[in-house]
Amino acid sequence: MTSTVDNKSEVVQSGTTISIDAMGGDLGPAAVVAGIVRVVQKNKKIHFLLHGQQKQLQELVAKRQSLKGRVTIIDSLEVIKMEDKPSHVVRHGKATSMWSAIDSVRDGDASVCVSCGNTGALMAISMVRLRKLNGVNRPAIAILWPSSNPMGFNVMLDVGADVRADPKDLLQYALMGVSYARNGLGIAKPRVGLLNVGTEEHKGRSELKEAYAKIEHCQLDANFVFEGFVEGGDIPGSKVDVIITDGFTGNVALKTAEGTASLIGYLLREAFRFSPLSKLASILAFTSLNRFKMRIDPRRVNGGVFLGLNGTVVKSHGSADATGIEAAIKLAFELSKNDFLQKVAARVAYAGAIDNDVYDDAN
Amino acid sequence: MTSTVDNKSEVVQSGTTISIDAMGGDLGPAAVVAGIVRVVQKNKKIHFLLHGQQKQLQELVAKRQSLKGRVTIIDSLEVIKMEDKPSHVVRHGKATSMWSAIDSVRDGDASVCVSCGNTGALMAISMVRLRKLNGVNRPAIAILWPSSNPMGFNVMLDVGADVRADPKDLLQYALMGVSYARNGLGIAKPRVGLLNVGTEEHKGRSELKEAYAKIEHCQLDANFVFEGFVEGGDIPGSKVDVIITDGFTGNVALKTAEGTASLIGYLLREAFRFSPLSKLASILAFTSLNRFKMRIDPRRVNGGVFLGLNGTVVKSHGSADATGIEAAIKLAFELSKNDFLQKVAARVAYAGAIDNDVYDDAN
Secondary structure, eight states: OOSSSHHHHHHTTTEEEEEEEEESSHHHHHHHHHHHHHHHHOTTTTTEEEEEEEHHHHHHHTOOGGGGTEEEEEEEEEETTTTOOOOOHHHHHHTHHHHHHHHHHHTTSEEEEOSSSHHHHHHHHHHHHHOOOOSSSOOEEEEEESSSSSTSSSEEEEEOOOSSHHHHHHHHHOOOOOOOHHHHOOOSEEEEEEEEESSTTTTTTTHHHHHHHHHHHHHHTOOOOEEEEOOOGGTTTTSSSSOOOHHHHHHHHHHHHHHHHHHHHHHHHHHHHHHHHHHHHHTTTTTHHHHHHHHHOGGGGGOOOOESBEOOOEETTEEEEEEHHHHHHHHHHHHTTTTHHHHHHHHHHHHHHHHHHHHHHHO | BBBBSSHHHHTTTEEEOOOOOOOOSSHHHHHHHHHHHHHHHHHHEEEEEEEHHHHHHHHHHHHHEEEEEOOOEEEOSOOOOOTTHHHHHHHHHTTBHHHHHHHHHTTTTTTTEEEOHHHHHHHHHHHHHHEEEEEEESSSEEEEESSSSTTEEEEEEOSSSSSSSOHHHHHHHHHHHHHHHHHHHOOOOEEEEEEESSSTTTOHHHHHHHHHHHHHHTTTTOEEEEEEEEOGGGSSSSSEEEEOOOOOHHHHHHHHHHHHHHHHHHHHHHHHTHHHHHHHHHHHHHHHHHHEEEHHHHGGGGGGESSBBBSEEEEOOTTTHHHHHHHHHHHHHHHTTTTHHHHHHHHHHHHHHHHHHHHHHHO
């Protein structure tokens, strides 16, 4: 089903190859292609495998001179919709662009996959096709969360791969999150916090106390600093670099923060619309407000990373535009360049051994 | 231990009596007394029982002419600190101002209690002294959450009374939250949402599906509209008026939103500090920004309400200043005026009967 827009084997020879699911995002393949255009202009070393409906993609790609020789289109007949159930997709999704995009990573044709489609389906297909890393029970989705830390971001996981997490899962999240902070943000010795409702040790759920002990035990060997329990207010704060929680709590926190930011944006616009004078003030304040908007623009940090699989998958926001797609591809490229996957695998394997020692010590 | 600043029996004769724990807040009793001063100037019908160290309180009250005849000081020797463990306080806290403030409600001397002390201790003492309402398993803390709804607020519970909630608890939270929305916000037929990670019914934890069925079953009899599952983004949104969740998730969401708002405030100030021109713009935008700040000022909606006890307790923020204390007292007065406690009790008792019917139907 490979088209002949470019010769695939030629494309793969040098640099990094990124597999992209062109379909399934809210803005369709045009936004995806526009995002790729932005990337190729700045980075000459990335090649793309573009999965989706061939005719549509050929038209979009042919219009862009800069994409010549940089994109291989791989035809797939079907598209996964946002409302499709993951369980259904896993059984009946073989002909979809998402499946095909993940298979390019599975087959070694690309080093990382990017999709802005249905998150649940993407995780389900990734689990089935890439399989979990040896020793990982529950994969996780990690995101970069805007924060008051010097880098401007913290790593937060799990934000929605699984609604539950056992103490052992939370330990693995900590280790994978530390790898991500090191390779994605360049923090040599990340500080890790375990999300809870109070910083005193007597508060919170009992499974969190068990996770606390496990993570604390691993901090020296895995070269991170465990700061203990943190609260919701620390997620955008500067106390830690990596925040660990289960996917239910993490997803609620993420959506709550997005909702809060959008309410504040709305109220801010209202405040400036109040009177003629405030309208004038808003025009004068325009560049400042724009600078502020740039800083918290979720499109500029777009990309959740699936951790704990035999392959790197970057989930872009469903409503991502060209700017958002560009950010997701950049993140995918960074992770690929740093051999992120191999580092995470080594970390998890090592941690498995350490964690078993905890029990050996106890016995 | 009652002082003679005012004659207690005289105070209780007319209007509403509110019992206040003057100690334990971050800003001490001076902020509490300043908050009371603001209230008495606007409302002639409230009397106060002020619990704390007599000498200190007498000095503060004597300075304020407007408090003459409005405040009865009740001496208590000890103060609960923010770091005190609830379990310790329940065993050894009898001589504290918090205990004494709650006992005034228990003894019928006041209709509602306000404290800005340690939340865990306040809930623990309230449970022991006031006891749970007949039929309630887990009391909850409800707050008013700034939202884009016409009233400007949604009701959210539980934000931290208990780290777990069973389906039956979530049903009770829904009913108590509906009562609160009706009496605190004046919404005749509140719309209720159950917090989950996805709005599709196949997502989320299994206990939430059970709670879904229970709440849906009660909506007609209890005169509310159940909108089904909602996500974190709906907490500050306009889709529902009441959001139901367990105290772990609710507390994380609350703290995350507070942290997000404070990060945005920080970034906004940074953006306006960037250049001389943006500094000038910020001066011109001053009133707009101030209007915005007023709107999201947490002090103006200060006060979590403990629901599910034989007595109403309002928890003010630990760092509340005079404005915050005033808001908490106003809320306490509104609830007392509306016979809120009796309405919640009736609602819970009635719901218990309906919920039992669910099982009878199934059998």
